[in-house]
Amino acid sequence: MPSTIRKESGRTRSASLPDPDKTRKSFTWKDAERLLDSLPGGGLNIAFEAVDRHVRAGYGGQTAIRWLGKGDAREEITYADLAARTSRFANLLMAHGLERGDSVFALMGRVPDLYVAALGTLKAGLVFTPLFSAFGPEPIRTRMEIGAAKVLVTTEALYRRKIAAWRDEIATLKLVLIVGEAAPEGCVVLGPAMAAASPEFEVAQTQPEDRALIHFTSGTTGKPKGAVHVHEAVVYHAISGRYALELVPGRVYWCTADPGWVTGTSYGIISPLVNRVTMIVDEAEFDLERWYETIKREKVEVWYSAPTAIRMMMRAGAEAAAPYDFSSLRFLASVGEPLNPEAVVWSNKVFGMPFHDNWWQTETGGIMIANLAAEDVHPGSMGKPMPGITAGILKRTESGVEELDTGQIGELALRPGWPSMMRTYLHEQARYEKCFVGGWYLTGDLAMRDPGGRFWFVGRADDLIKTSGHLVGPFEVESALIEHEAVAEAGVIGVPDETAGEVIKAYVTLTPGFEPCEELERAIRGHTRKTLGPAVAPREIVFRNTLPKTRSGKIMRRLLKARELGLPEGDISTLESDET
Numbered sequence: 001m002p003s004t005i006r007k008e009s010g011r012t013r014s015a016s017l018p019d020p021d022k023t024r025k026s027f028t029w030k031d032a033e034r035l036l037d038s039l040p041g042g043g044l045n046i047a048f049e050a051v052d053r054h055v056r057a058g059y060g061g062q063t064a065i066r067w068l069g070k071g072d073a074r075e076e077i078t079y080a081d082l083a084a085r086t087s088r089f090a091n092l093l094m095a096h097g098l099e100r101g102d103s104v105f106a107l108m109g110r111v112p113d114l115y116v117a118a119l120g121t122l123k124a125g126l127v128f129t130p131l132f133s134a135f136g137p138e139p140i141r142t143r144m145e146i147g148a149a150k151v152l153v154t155t156e157a158l159y160r161r162k163i164a165a166w167r168d169e170i171a172t173l174k175l176v177l178i179v180g181e182a183a184p185e186g187c188v189v190l191g192p193a194m195a196a197a198s199p200e201f202e203v204a205q206t207q208p209e210d211r212a213l214i215h216f217t218s219g220t221t222g223k224p225k226g227a228v229h230v231h232e233a234v235v236y237h238a239i240s241g242r243y244a245l246e247l248v249p250g251r252v253y254w255c256t257a258d259p260g261w262v263t264g265t266s267y268g269i270i271s272p273l274v275n276r277v278t279m280i281v282d283e284a285e286f287d288l289e290r291w292y293e294t295i296k297r298e299k300v301e302v303w304y305s306a307p308t309a310i311r312m313m314m315r316a317g318a319e320a321a322a323p324y325d326f327s328s329l330r331f332l333a334s335v336g337e338p339l340n341p342e343a344v345v346w347s348n349k350v351f352g353m354p355f356h357d358n359w360w361q362t363e364t365g366g367i368m369i370a371n372l373a374a375e376d377v378h379p380g381s382m383g384k385p386m387p388g389i390t391a392g393i394l395k396r397t398e399s400g401v402e403e404l405d406t407g408q409i410g411e412l413a414l415r416p417g418w419p420s421m422m423r424t425y426l427h428e429q430a431r432y433e434k435c436f437v438g439g440w441y442l443t444g445d446l447a448m449r450d451p452g453g454r455f456w457f458v459g460r461a462d463d464l465i466k467t468s469g470h471l472v473g474p475f476e477v478e479s480a481l482i483e484h485e486a487v488a489e490a491g492v493i494g495v496p497d498e499t500a501g502e503v504i505k506a507y508v509t510l511t512p513g514f515e516p517c518e519e520l521e522r523a524i525r526g527h528t529r530k531t532l533g534p535a536v537a538p539r540e541i542v543f544r545n546t547l548p549k550t551r552s553g554k555i556m557r558r559l560l561k562a563r564e565l566g567l568p569e570g571d572i573s574t575l576e577s578d579e580t
C-alpha cells in the first residue's frame with residue numbers, strides 16, 4: 001500500500017475547512033444555510049441560489065460558465081446572462097401552459113442550452129431530469145415513461161435518431177424543444193422561442209420540500225429507479241462543494257462529468273454556481289492533450305474528475321503531462337468508482353498534488369465521504385464522513401442490522417437526515433423504504449472503516465455494474481438482449497477492466513434454430529448498441545447451452561461472475577439447472 005501523503009509536504013491547502021475534525025464536532029445545518037439567501041418573501045429555490053441572487057449582490061458581470069465547444073468555439077456566459085436566459089426559458093415553459101411540478105427532460109451534449117434548461121426549469125418550479133445523450137432509444141423511452149415527461153429539450157439529430165419513432169406513444173409529452181436551426185414536425189425551435197420570451201421572470205416561490213430533480217439510477221431488478229430530490233438539496237450542494245471541493249467564490253472550476261449523471265448536475269451545475277465560481281464546461285469527450293491544454297489555458301484551480309479518465313492519463317505517462325504548466329491547480333478530486341492507490345500517488349507526482357477520492361451516489365444527492373484538502377491522504381481510502389454526516393459499517397441480521405467494528409467488512413450505511421437525500425423513488429415508495437433498516441440508510445456498497453475513521457471501498461453488495469463511471473443495471477441490458485430473436489435467456493455481469501473499472505459481459509442461450517457463430521455475436525451486439533447506446537451495451541457476448549438458475553428460475557449472476565473470475569462459487573444450494 002503506498003504511504004500516506006502528508007498535507008504539510010504538498011501544495012494543497014484548504015481555503016474553506018482548515019480544521020475538519022473541529023468542524024465535524026461543532027457542525028449544524030444552520031452553518032450550511034448561512035451560505036444561502038432564501039427567496040425574497042420566503043421559500044427556497046435552487047436556481048435563485050445558483051444564479052439570480054449573485055446578480056442581485058452585484059456579481060452579474062462575473063463569468064458563470066466558460067463554454068468550450070468541440071472545435072475552437074467558446075462562449076462566456078456571465079451570471080447576468082445566465083439569469084436572463086434562464087428567465088426566458090422559464091417564461092417559455094409558462095407560455096406553453098406548463099404548471100408547477102411538471103416534468104422537463106433534457107437529452108443533449110454539454111451545450112449552454114442544457115445548463116439554461118436545467119436552471120430555467122427549476123426557476124419555473126418544474127422538475128428537471130437530465131438524460132445521458134449517449135443512451136439509446138430504449139433507456140430514454142423507459143425513463144421518459146416513468147417520469148411522465150411533459151417537455152423534452154433535445155437536438156434535431158438526437159430527436160430524429162432516438163425519439164421520433166415512438167414520440168407519440170408518450171401520452172404525457174406536450175412539447176419538444178429543439179436546440180439548433182430547424183425543428184422536425186411537431187417540435188419547436190428553441191432559439192427564436194427564447195428570443196421572443198421576456199428576460200424577466202419572478203422565481204417560483206418553491207418550498208424546501210418541493211420536487212426539483214429526478215435522477216434515474218439502475219436497480220439490479222426491474223426498471224430504473226427515479227430518485228426524487230427537492231429544493232432543500234441546495235443547502236447540501238452549497239456546503240459540500242465548499243468543504244469537499246474547495247469551491248470558493250471566484251475560483252475557476254472544471255467538473256468533467258456529464259449532467260446526464262448525477263455528479264454532472266450536483267457538482268457540474270448546482271454546487272459550483274451556488275458557490276459563485278467560474279465553471280469550465282467542455283463539450284468534447286476525453287482527449288488527453290485537450291484536457292491538459294484546458295487546465296493550462298483556462299487556469300483551472302479546482303478539478304473534479306473520475307478514475308477512468310485518471311487511468312487514461314496514467315497510461316499516457318508522466319511525459320505526456322511534462323510540457324504543460326499546471327501551476328494554477330489548487331485542488332483535485334475524483335468520484336464514481338474506486339480510485340486506485342497508484343493513481344493517487346501518480347497524480348501527486350505529476351500535478352504536485354493528489355486526487356482526493358470522495359464517495360456518494362445518486363440517492364444521496366451529494367458527497368458523503370471525502371478526502372478533504374486539510375487532511376492527509378491515505379491512497380486507496382475514500383476518506384472520512386463529511387461534517388453533518390454519520391456513516392457506519394453494518395451487518396444485516398434476522399431482526400435488523402448490527403454495527404460492525406473497525407476493520408470488519410460490511411454494508412456501508414448512513415444516518416438519514418441530510419438535506420440532499422432523495423425523498424422517494426418515483427412511484428416506488430416500497431422500494432425506497434426497503435433501503436432503510438434500524439434507523440440507517442443502506443447504500444448497497446461494501447466497505448470497511450480503519451482505526452483512523454477512514455472508509456475503504458470493498459465492492460458492491462449487489463449485481464450493479466460500474467463501467468467508465470456509469471452505473472448500469474444488468475436487468476436493463478438483459479431485457480434488451482432477449483428482445484433479439486436469437487436470444488432465449490441472458491445473464492449480464494461486470495468483469496474487471498484496467499481502464500474502465502469494469503466492462504459489461506453477457507452470457508446468452510439461443511432460441512432453437514440459431515447456432516452460435518461470430519456473425520450472430522456481432523449482430524446481437526449491434527442490436528444492443530442500437531437500442532441501449534454504446535455506454536450501456538455489452539462489450540462481449542458469450543453463448544452457453546444453459547445458464548445457472550435458482551429453483552425459482554432466476555439467473556444466478558453471482559455464479560456467472562464467480563466462474564468468470566475463478567472465485568469460489570459460494571452458497572449454491574438454490575442452484576437448479578446448470579450444465580455449463
Ligand code: AMP
Pocket residue numbers: 217262263334335336337338339357358359360361362363382443444445457459460466470471
Ligand atoms: P451513482 O449513483 O451512479 O453515482 O453510483 C454510485 C455508486 O458508485 C456507489 O454506490 C459506489 O458503488 C460507486 N462509487 C461512487 N464513488 C465511489 C468511490 N469513491 N469509490 C468506490 N466506488 C464509488
